[in-house]
Amino acid sequence: MKRSLRLIQSIAGAVILCALWEVLGQTKVLGPSLPALSTVLGTLFAPNRAKLFTTAISATALSAALGLLIGGGSGALIAGARQTISWTRPGLDRFAALIHAIPQVAIAPVMVIVFGRAGSPIAVAAIAAFFPAYAASTRAFAAAAQSHQDLFTVLGSSRSARLLRLDLPAALPGLADALKLAAPGAVLGAVLGEWFGAPKGVGILILSSSQNYDIPLLWAGALVSTLMALVGFGVFAAVQNAATRRLT
Amino acid sequence: MKTSEAGAPRSAAIQLSGVNKRFAIRRKETLTALSNVSASIGHGEFIALLGPSGCGKSTLLRIISGLEDPTEGSVEVEGQPPARLIAEHRLGFAFQEHALLPWATVAENIALPFRLAKIRVDDARVRELVELVGLTGFENARPKQLSGGMRQRVAIARSLALRPDLLLLDEPFGALDEITRRRLNFELARIWAETGVTTVMVTHSVDEALLLADRVIVMGTRPGRILTEVEIDLPRPRTVESMATNRFAELSTQLVRLLDQDNNAKVKP
Amino acid sequence: MSALKSFFGRWWAVLAVVLLWQAIVTVFGINQFLIPSPWEIITGIAGDPTQFLLPLALTLETAAIGFVLGVTTGYLMASLSWLWPVFGAALTPFALVVRAVPFVALIPVLTKAFGYSETTSWIICAMVCFFPTFVLVGTGLHDVPANGNDLFSVAGASRFDRYRRLAAPASLLALATSIRVSSASAFAAALISQFLMGVPGLAYVLANALDRLNMTLLWGAAACAIVVGFLAYLTANRFEAYVLKRWR
Numbered sequence: 037m038k039r040s041l042r043l044i045q046s047i048a049g050a051v052i053l054c055a056l057w058e059v060l061g062q063t064k065v066l067g068p069s070l071p072a073l074s075t076v077l078g079t080l081f082a083p084n085r086a087k088l089f090t091t092a093i094s095a096t097a098l099s100a101a102l103g104l105l106i107g108g109g110s111g112a113l114i115a116g117a118r119q120t121i122s123w124t125r126p127g128l129d130r131f132a133a134l135i136h137a138i139p140q141v142a143i144a145p146v147m148v149i150v151f152g153r154a155g156s157p158i159a160v161a162a163i164a165a166f167f168p169a170y171a172a173s174t175r176a177f178a179a180a181a182q183s184h185q186d187l188f189t190v191l192g193s194s195r196s197a198r199l200l201r202l203d204l205p206a207a208l209p210g211l212a213d214a215l216k217l218a219a220p221g222a223v224l225g226a227v228l229g230e231w232f233g234a235p236k237g238v239g240i241l242i243l244s245s246s247q248n249y250d251i252p253l254l255w256a257g258a259l260v261s262t263l264m265a266l267v268g269f270g271v272f273a274a275v276q277n278a279a280t281r282r283l284t
Numbered sequence: 285m286k287t288s289e290a291g292a293p294r295s296a297a298i299q300l301s302g303v304n305k306r307f308a309i310r311r312k313e314t315l316t317a318l319s320n321v322s323a324s325i326g327h328g329e330f331i332a333l334l335g336p337s338g339c340g341k342s343t344l345l346r347i348i349s350g351l352e353d354p355t356e357g358s359v360e361v362e363g364q365p366p367a368r369l370i371a372e373h374r375l376g377f378a379f380q381e382h383a384l385l386p387w388a389t390v391a392e393n394i395a396l397p398f399r400l401a402k403i404r405v406d407d408a409r410v411r412e413l414v415e416l417v418g419l420t421g422f423e424n425a426r427p428k429q430l431s432g433g434m435r436q437r438v439a440i441a442r443s444l445a446l447r448p449d450l451l452l453l454d455e456p457f458g459a460l461d462e463i464t465r466r467r468l469n470f471e472l473a474r475i476w477a478e479t480g481v482t483t484v485m486v487t488h489s490v491d492e493a494l495l496l497a498d499r500v501i502v503m504g505t506r507p508g509r510i511l512t513e514v515e516i517d518l519p520r521p522r523t524v525e526s527m528a529t530n531r532f533a534e535l536s537t538q539l540v541r542l543l544d545q546d547n548n549a550k551v552k553p
Numbered sequence: 554m555s556a557l558k559s560f561f562g563r564w565w566a567v568l569a570v571v572l573l574w575q576a577i578v579t580v581f582g583i584n585q586f587l588i589p590s591p592w593e594i595i596t597g598i599a600g601d602p603t604q605f606l607l608p609l610a611l612t613l614e615t616a617a618i619g620f621v622l623g624v625t626t627g628y629l630m631a632s633l634s635w636l637w638p639v640f641g642a643a644l645t646p647f648a649l650v651v652r653a654v655p656f657v658a659l660i661p662v663l664t665k666a667f668g669y670s671e672t673t674s675w676i677i678c679a680m681v682c683f684f685p686t687f688v689l690v691g692t693g694l695h696d697v698p699a700n701g702n703d704l705f706s707v708a709g710a711s712r713f714d715r716y717r718r719l720a721a722p723a724s725l726l727a728l729a730t731s732i733r734v735s736s737a738s739a740f741a742a743a744l745i746s747q748f749l750m751g752v753p754g755l756a757y758v759l760a761n762a763l764d765r766l767n768m769t770l771l772w773g774a775a776a777c778a779i780v781v782g783f784l785a786y787l788t789a790n791r792f793e794a795y796v797l798k799r800w801r
Binding site for chain 1 (some may be wrong): 318346349350370371372373375377379380381383385386387395396399400403415
């Protein structure tokens with residue numbers, strides 16, 4: 037009941053937002069810099085641009101996915117090490133904070149030098165995905181309650197049985213949560229990483245259209261990057277929901 | 285029937301000798317949780333550890349279970365350190381917060397001790413336990429679908445799964461409402477009568493101790509220590525009617541007075 | 554002694570990465586023109602500090618002005634929304650609309666009004682700081698102690714009294730959190746907007762250095778940005794921890 041009400045509210049909000057955008061664009065209150073939604077969608081679905089967009093989207097999606105795999109994976113792994121070996125904790129936390137504090141625009145050109153123009157988006161996406169994954173995994177691994185740990189101790193559980201039957205199931209929703217939080221970061225990281233001379237991608241689309249003052253294309257690019265981030269978030273949110281329903 | 289080695293002199297099930305427990309709070313600062321605790325618990329006995337919060341009764345239970353080690357003194361269960369009992373999967377433990385695995389069904393939760401002991405799950409035994417705690421029909425329910433009282437029943441069933449030599453209960457009904465708690469007290473009495481397992485239960489309820497225990501160990505605070513022991517000579521099975529007897533009232537008054545004295549002694553300078 | 558221990562406890566991972574980097578570059582004789590060692594980066598910066606510090610100061614100034622502007626506006630708007638819910642009901646959808654648009658796409662809209670200037674960068678940074686503050690403080694204002702509202706109702710307090718003595722103190726924690734969140738994003742937003750508009754600042758130095766393959770400049774500028782971003786994060790974190798300790 038409450039859930040469906042919220043859904044209706046957010047759908048209504050989105051509809052109002054789109055309508056407002058359309059009206060503002062059509063009436064040209066803000067001049068050509070705010071094109072109407074229909075104009076942007078027209079640009080996005082123009083047949084002669086289909087190839088441009090599919091190429092860009094697939095390039096960015098691939099970079100973001102690889103970055104999520106590398107950054108999110110290492111974030112979860114390091115959080116696992118942190119859980120097992122307690123003395124590493126303060127040092128690893130600080131290291132993760134450093135990675136978190138790296139401004140992506142500042143690291144992207146350096147990544148071009150280290151990993152090449154095509155590798156930079158993946159590297160920046162990985163850096164962007166690392167911290168959210170690390171932080172959420174840390175919470176996830178601490179999720180098994182102390183009473184559960186005690187229970188496994190008094191029942192004489194082996195280490196492997198404890199990991200398999202307690203730590204992992206208890207951490208699963210949290211690990212999905214980690215990927216959910218890391219996914220939008222990976223998409224935006226990939227977009228930023230492309231700005232320094234990647235051969236193709238949504239970031240390049242945004243950058244070149246911004247420099248050429250092709251406003252509808254710029255808005256289309258921005259819309260696409262936002263939608264990609266939302267899709268990434270939504271997919272892992274669904275996984276997390278399923279895991280939580282099954283496991284708690 | 286529980287048997288120790290046949291012919292040998294009957295040794296105590298649990299022997300606590302001069303147990304001290306201190307926790308480091310800060311540098312150079314320690315908290316004495318237990319001071320010089322000695323006690324002997326016989327086979328098949330039901331012991332209640334009764335005391336106010338902070339008297340170290342839960343710590344004592346954790347030491348008996350082997351979850352924590354005493355700072356000084358010794359604990360022997362069946363003449364061996366508690367870790368031995370754990371390694372042989374002969375210990376049953378029910379926690380205040382049921383500690384059921386939320387992703388497992390009632391039956392799977394009860395079967396967990398088999399799995400951790402790497403024994404084939406005895407389905408007949410699991411069914412028997414489900415019936416014993418009155419949850420037939422709920423085998424495939426998940427903990428979140430159960431009421432607080434039902435969860436605690438599952439936790440008790442789980443603690444009995446491997447027919448343990450020792451059952452430890454850490455305020456198993458502490459989080460329940462008074463009515464459910466009373467009902468489960470009577471049920472635990474029935475279950476215990478059927479199994480006859482040596483049991484140590486932590487509680488801060490005088491009524492609970494009187495309904496269940498053969499002997500109550502009364503504990504006091506600052507530092508946590510044993511004040512005295514009281515034999516509960518009420519006939520079994522104990523029922524609502526037992527609670528109306530004079531003897532029940534006498535024992536109840538005696539226990540309340542003991543707990544109160546300890547408290548007053550602390551208030552006075 | 555124990556101070557030293559706690560220092561290494563916190564910094565071992567960061568130090569290890571820096572030392573490993575230094576060792577790998579030195580031992581394997583990696584092309585030091587492209588990938589310099591940490592020591593060379595430091596000497597590079599020390600050799601001509603002004604070419605880093607001046608652009609850094611420009612970026613920091615932009616970030617700081619935008620930060621103050623955004624957090625103040627966010628706090629004021631949240632407070633006004635609390636005092637006059639009608640105001641909040643009118644403002645919230647508007648805030649959500651602007652928030653849903655990636656600010657990359659808003660740059661042309663803003664440049665139309667304010668030109669390719671620092672003002673545009675300020676507004677971008679302010680917007681980035683505004684939303685977390687508005688949302689977090691908005692929630693924080695309602696996070697009053699249990700029965701606090703009943704207490705004030707019984708005492709017949711005016712709405713403003715209730716704001717001053719109940720809601721505003723309750724929202725301080727949320728304000729500290731939004732300051733932590735905003736400080737990092739203000740710096741990142743300053744870099745991004747300056748890069749996209751091509752106005753002077755650290756991002757311009759980075760892009761320029763990459764084009765001219767000036768590695769001393771590139772690595773030095775990236776290092777400056779990372780160190781400053783990290784320091785801002787640590788300071789804001791400590792501030793939040795301090796408020797948390799004082800207030801709870």
